[in-house]
Amino acid sequence: MSVPMKTPDNGSIVDYSALPGPGAQPSRMPPLDARMWTLKVALSQHPWSYIASVGMAITFVCNGLTPVVVGRAVDEAIAVGELRRLVFWILMLMLLFATSILVNWVARYMMVRSQQLVSHDLRTMVTDRIQDPRGFRGRGRTAGGLLSVASSDTQRVGDVVMMTVFPVAEVASIIYGATLTFLISPWLGLAVLLGGPLLVIIALRTARPLQARSVERQKAIAQASATATDVVQGLRILKGLGAIVTVRRRYEEVSTNAYRKTVHASAAEARLNGVTEASGAIFVSGIGIAAGFLALNGQMSIGELITVVGLTQFLIMPMTMLGKNVASRWASAEASAKRIREVLGAEFERTSELEADTAQRIISRLPRGVTVVGADPQVDPDPIIATLESLPRTRVIVAPHAADLFDGTVADNVHPDRAIADEAIRVASCDDIPGGADKMVGEGGRMLSGGQRQRVALARAIAADAEVLILQDPTTAVDSVTEQNIAGQVAAFRKDRVTVVFSEAPAWRAVADQQLEPAALATLLAEVPAGEDRADG
CATH class of the missing domain: 3.40.50.300 (P-loop containing nucleotide triphosphate hydrolases)
Structure with missing residues (x-):
């Protein structure tokens, strides 16, 4: 159920989560008390975000087809000296690249468009609530704090649209890679199919400190931004009161805290990157060594070896990025979403208008x-x-x-x-x-x-x-x-x-x-x- 709010104009009910933006299609914002609100906001630009997800998955699969085409060219053309087959596979490779470029452009356009429209609609909702003449009841809300919510928080939640696009493409890539590898060697295909989720689990467990620290960093940066805005807004008054030194000391404290929280979170992020990159490298090396032994034993051709090695090199990116993005971005988006909902759902200082x-x-x-x-x-x-x-x-x-x-x-x-x-x-x-x-x-x-x-x-x-x-x-x-x-x-x-x-x-x-x-x-x-x-x- 959405949060009902009476307008000062005619006493009708308004839900700030349903206000439209000026885009080609306003986002379908969920009610403020909906479960998984952040995820539903990220999907609020359907079907365009769905098109972006499918397009990005096709792009990833096209990239994964490159080693397959190269492997077939080696087996069917280079190894036997067939020039016509070589020309055929070169043309296929060119067609593959052209398709990948075109679909990737459409997918990224749809994704960025959805991100910007969601961010815009959230900004509109927040600014409409801020400008409501009935104000806010309860704890004081400074101009700087509200500005931080209306700008950085709405942008961060809008950017989470990416989390509904790339994970789909990354999962599709892992399934595709495991299937092709299985057709070449069932044991290697099974290893790829199990290795993907394992790398995601490693990333998620390693990212636990980053999730907490990124939220702390976000709060500290927002506080520093809000304090700076409030200082600039009241600069003349502060000069008149002779309180510049006091305010400077206060801002220095919040800025230093933001710096420390940022360094603390960056350290956790560096550890996450190091662990995921190392895990991915070890996994790819293991698959490559196993494929080499199978080729030496005559259980796969040179072209198939090239295909397997190329597929593992291709899969390392979606395997590592899937867990890394979910771990590092989602927590920050959830923290921003919480602040947005607090503003949109805040009680009014004046709760009634004249009938x-x-x-x-x-x-x-x-x-x-x-x-x-x-x-x-x-x-x-x-x-x-x-x-x-x-x-x-x-x-x-x-x-x-x-x-x-x-x-x-x-x-x-x-x-x-x-x-x-x-x-x-x-x-x-x-x-x-x-x-x-x-x-x-x-x-x-x-x-x-x-x-x-x-x-x-x-x-x-x-x-x-x-x-x-x-x-x-x-x-x-x-x-x-x-x-x-x-x-x-x-x-x-x-x-x-x-x-x-x-x-x-x-x-x-x-x-x-x-x-x-x-x-x-x-x-x-x-x-x-x-x-x-x-x-x-």
Whole structure:
């Protein structure tokens, strides 16, 4: 069963594990409490990931056919001097290589495509949850920690798609190699069939320390990344408090811990690589020596000897990589998946929204036109704004005093439709910004002045064209002339809709259709019997 979550818009149920991405086919994400969640996520891009698995298996088998073709060429052409047969087998080898290249390209394309789509859909799910206005209940979640989950953890779980592709190809290779070897020598075929699982078992047992250490390394690196992000985010405040030295010491501690955990895990990984490579070499050497004795005793031809030796050389890679990949990658992916599920399934700080009928009654009491709400030292406006913020976001936009901008042009920050963006830019008096709507604003609007940032944020709120627009001191950073222009243009643009402005500025009071004190607005917002008509001011 998936985790149900009420949207702030209309009270309907949303499952963050089912949100689609913009790819050709959104991933079929499993419910958050599903068993083997990581594996199901890795398979969520079927049938494309299945196509990648089959294609990679065909590629591996084509590579394994190379020693077979060479062995047949030796027996049927070179040993007896048959030029035509030699040309035939050379053409067969060329066809084999062409097939392998083509199928390998398709398989890897499908695999990488599936990886990226799964990662994208996970990032979308996580960022949607992070941006949910109801927030997180319980333990504090820092911006750096959430960034680590939304970036590295989602990418790591997406990469686990590879674990559904290569193991299929590796198992197919072992079965194929054992079958061909069995046709040449049953005892050697049996040895290959038993040796593959044995090498996997050796890799899995050797990788046990790596599994635990890789999880510890991952946690330490994530903590270091999160700490660095949080430090950068609050750098100005830290400088003002004179806490740079303290924070530096703290970051040095987490960075050193990440370094030590990385070295510790790398040592375990080196031991795993050494053991698996040595085991594979011993196995291949044993098969090769046994095949040599059989050839000396006349129990197999020179071509068959070449085939067996070539097959064992081919099999060493899938035999060693199967256990190594499962052991080293899966534990890290499971740790990342756990953190992703914790974020997606976290409880909300605000668990309920106003019911639709209650919201309708509140909205119906708000007068049309511009309503200016002044300040009252005896009345805290925050509860009033919180009530307005709890109204459905499809109908009400609450624009804060300071809004963040993202890297891009002014128009990009206002609205994706250029015509709508241009109109909102005009209403918010942003058209005098040097460079106009195409000016790059920089991350956080760093390439704009304070007044310009405030006007772009206002234009974005206006472009939303909400039924109810709430503005909190929208023009404190602009000059008086510009403020008058903005107030007049906003009043004219939204004359038939509800606009509530929390401001003491004379320019807004001059264009107000009505003026209220905070206490009067609080009374107006009080719940009233259903069916009451809208106030007309």
